[in-house]
Amino acid sequence: MAFKLPIPLVSLLTIIIIITTSSAATAAAAQDKNPSFIYNGFRSANLSLDGIAQFTSNGLLKLTNETKQQIGHAFYPEPIPFKNNNSNSSTANGTVFSFSTTFVFSIRSEFQSILSGHGIAFVIAPTRGLPGARPSQYLGLFNESNLGNETNHVFAVELDTIESHEFFDINDNHVGIDINSLKSEISYPAGYYGDHFVNLTLISGRPMQVWVEYDGLEKRTDVTLAPINIPKPRLPLLSLSRDLSSVLNDAMYVGFSSSTGSVLVSHYILGWSFKINGQAQELNLSQLPKLPRVGPKKRSKFLTIGLPVICVSLILAAVSGVVYVIRRKRKFAEELEDWELDYGPHRFRYKDLYIATKGFREKELLGSGGFGRVYRGTLPKSKIEIAVKKISHESRQGMKEFVAEIVSIGRLRHRNLVQLLGYCRRKGELLLVYDYMPNGSLDKYLYNQPKVTLNWRQRYGVIKGVALGLLYLHEEWEQVVIHRDVKASNVLLDGELNGRLGDFGLARLYDHGTDPQTTHVVGTLGYLAPEHSRTGKATTSADVFSFGAFLLEVACGRRPIERQEPEENLILVDCVFDFWNRGELLEARDPNLGTEYVAEELELVLKLGLLCSHSDPTARPSMRQVVQILERDVALPVISALGLSASGITYQEGFDDFAVSYSSSMGFTRPSSVAESLLSGGR
Structure with a gap:
């Protein structure tokens, strides 16, 4: 016979169960107000990974592997509340809680403390995975279009091992605090404060510990760095006074981001601790997983005991191979002073x-x-x-x-x-x-009826890319770099068909604010500025002249000088000038473009090519002005106002197709005015 409770008693038990369940949920919610977690290794971690990030068999979080131009992300899977989620407070005006995190990392380059790829960043972001982020210098955080946007809502602490001048990096071994951009709010060379400041090398491969602490009352972020065997230093490496309330949303994701470039680098996280409204729990350093061994393995006792016997055997083997060694040395002999x-x-x-x-x-x-x-x-x-x-x-x-x-x-x-x-x-x-650039040089896409041609959008992107590269060489690096051989065959295309200026075998350097020294006249016929042959000085204006020939080359699909029959040369700049003079400038375009082009951009490139080809160097724009014109920030000068007219230059036979030394015997025809001198030389 089943025992039945009276109905009033059943109702009472139901109410008790509901109250108990509600109390438990409330207690859990209360605990979630100040979330925290700790990973002393990642053997059973539930992090969200994407890109090439992975867990190793012994519990390391390996963000990048031996793959070029890739991204690795690792995020805590659940969003973390960073603000009071009160309905009366808006996201923009809510106050960010204090938070603290510490982690142990190691960066290992294939070149072992000599040359590195790109770095690693602790990141707080509104989404996991940071969609659209790029590798290399963008560290898997941003891309070209969203860099610096306030809508990013990204806070990061970068451990940067490449000096990117476009982001105004202080060196290739620094720590920085980034807000919505890779132009750090504050940065400092890697190191820590003990009795005195001690420098650290981020790519040394040795494990180091980082502490990141934000004080919600004082609105201050402190970043501290130290070797793993050193207690947390008393003074932080970086300290930034900045209210993060406008940067962080109510709920955010926390994790790590890293990327690779041309040099292969492995980025490891050994342990990680995080807490809202309190001090992150200290990591148990003795429990952290071991990094992979670097260098030869330790010799066993057997080898140690038997080493004398082995040495004797090796000596005998070496004697028998003397002739072979000598031959190989001769084969691979090289000069070293x-x-x-x-x-x-x-x-x-x-x-x-x-x-x-x-x-x-x-x-x-x-x-x-x-x-x-x-x-x-x-x-x-x-x-x-x-x-x-x-x-x-x-x-x-x-x-x-x-x-x-x-x-x-x-x-x-x-x-x-x-x-x-x-x-x-x-x-x-x-x-x-x-x-190595997988898509080879640009000229193979322009000439000899290529199987694959570049459309106008791709060509215009290559033109702007080369212009930005030349601007960096002329004005933005620590010295002035004159390339001296700008042409389509020296522009290489990467895997995404982005243009990269290469072949610096003829480049010359000099300090900003000084005059270049006279040197041998070298370059490629058709790209040489006329004044270079007279003075022997490699200048930025000479590079601009070569860039002008390059502009016409890309737009028209023709070389600056082409052999014609009988015994005549087609001069591209004269040809384009004739089309302009007849009011048919767009007819000078490459026939392979068909009708798929932007007429305004094509006309701009052709006119800019003529302007850069001016034989008077003072009439040519600088590369900064060229970039501004291509970006439509500055209007192109009205060419008709220059009073252009084509005039000639006499050539002599027998020039080397690449290395040309000019002399006064070439027979330049002297134009009667600056206006007439446009397009008159260096063709």
Whole structure:
């Protein structure tokens, strides 16, 4: 017989259960008001990963792996309340709670404290994954279009290992606080304060600990950095007084972001603790997972005991292989003088380049010209794809200065420049090592009836990219860099068909505010400014002249000078000028464009090409003005007001197609006025 409770008693029990359940939910909600978590390793972590981020078998959070141009994100899966969620307070005006976080990280570069890829950032964002973010210098946080937008609502602490001049970075080893942008609100070289300031190298591979603390009452963010075996320093590395109420929403996601570029870097997080309205719980350092071993493994006792026997065996083997070793040394012998010891990190071993290019096989040949042959290769250890240019340098005169400039150029960092990685010297040859660009040079998309052509949108993007690269060389780097060989064959296309100016074998440097020194006249016929042949000085105006020829080349799909029959040359700038004079300027366009082009942009490029081709250097715009014109920030001068008229220049036969030395015997015709001098020289 079943026992039945009276109906009033059942109702009473139901009410008690409801009250108890409500009390438990209220208690849980109260606990969620000040959420916190701690990960002493990530063996069973429930983080949200995307990109190339992954957990290793021993519990490391590995944000990036040995893959170029990729992003890695790791976020706590649930949103964190950063403001009082009172319905009477708006998101914009709510006060941000105090919060604290600490984590242990390690950055390991394939070049071990010499050269690094890009860094890592602790980030607070409105969404997980940061959709649309780009790799390389954007650290997986932003892209070109949203950089600096207040609608980003992103707060980050960057551990940056690349000096990006476009973001005004102070060096290639710093810590910065970022708000909606990669132009840090405040930054300082990596280190910590003990009895005195101690510098730290972020890419040393050693684990380090970071503390990030925001005081909601004082509206101040403190960032502290120290090696893992050092207690938290008393003084923070960075301190920023800034109210985050307008930056952070009511609920946000917290996590890490990182990216790779051309140099392969692994970014690790060993442990992480976070808390709202309180001090983040200290990590148990003894429980953190171990980083992968670097270098050779420790010798076993067996090897230690048997080492004398092994050494004897090795000596006997070495004696029998003396002849083989001598032959290999001769095969891979290279020049190395005392002054080159300072450039060790930038010098490649000839043996590595030989293996990378499979012995400089013809199958690996990318192209050749008057200044050398270029080969594709893959470095044997790092697996980085490279392009190796072999240049003859029988003369030793000026080699020290030339290599010094090559090393300086290797420090250039811009998204529209091909990265020069280093050099090697061997038996009368100079080898320059560049990043490999998978889509090759621009000229193969313009000439000889290519199978794949670039549409106008892509061409205009390449033009603007090269202009930005030249502006960086002329005005934005620590020295003035004159490229001296701007042309379509020296513009390379990356995997996304972005234009990058490359081949710095002829580039020259000088300090801002000084006059360039006279040098040999070198360059490519059709791109040389007329005044360069008279003065021998490489100037920014000479680069602008070459850029003008490049503009016409891209828009018209024709070289600046083309052989015609019988015994005549077609001068592209004259041809474009004739179309302009007849009021048919757009008819000068590349026929491969068809009807798919923007008439206003095409006309702008053609006219700007004519303006940059002015034989008077003072009449040419600077590269900053060129960029402003292409971006439509400044109107193009009215060309008709210049009183243009085509005038000629006499040429002599027998010029090298690439390296040209001019002399007074060339027979320039002197124009009667500046107006007539437009388009009169360097063609």
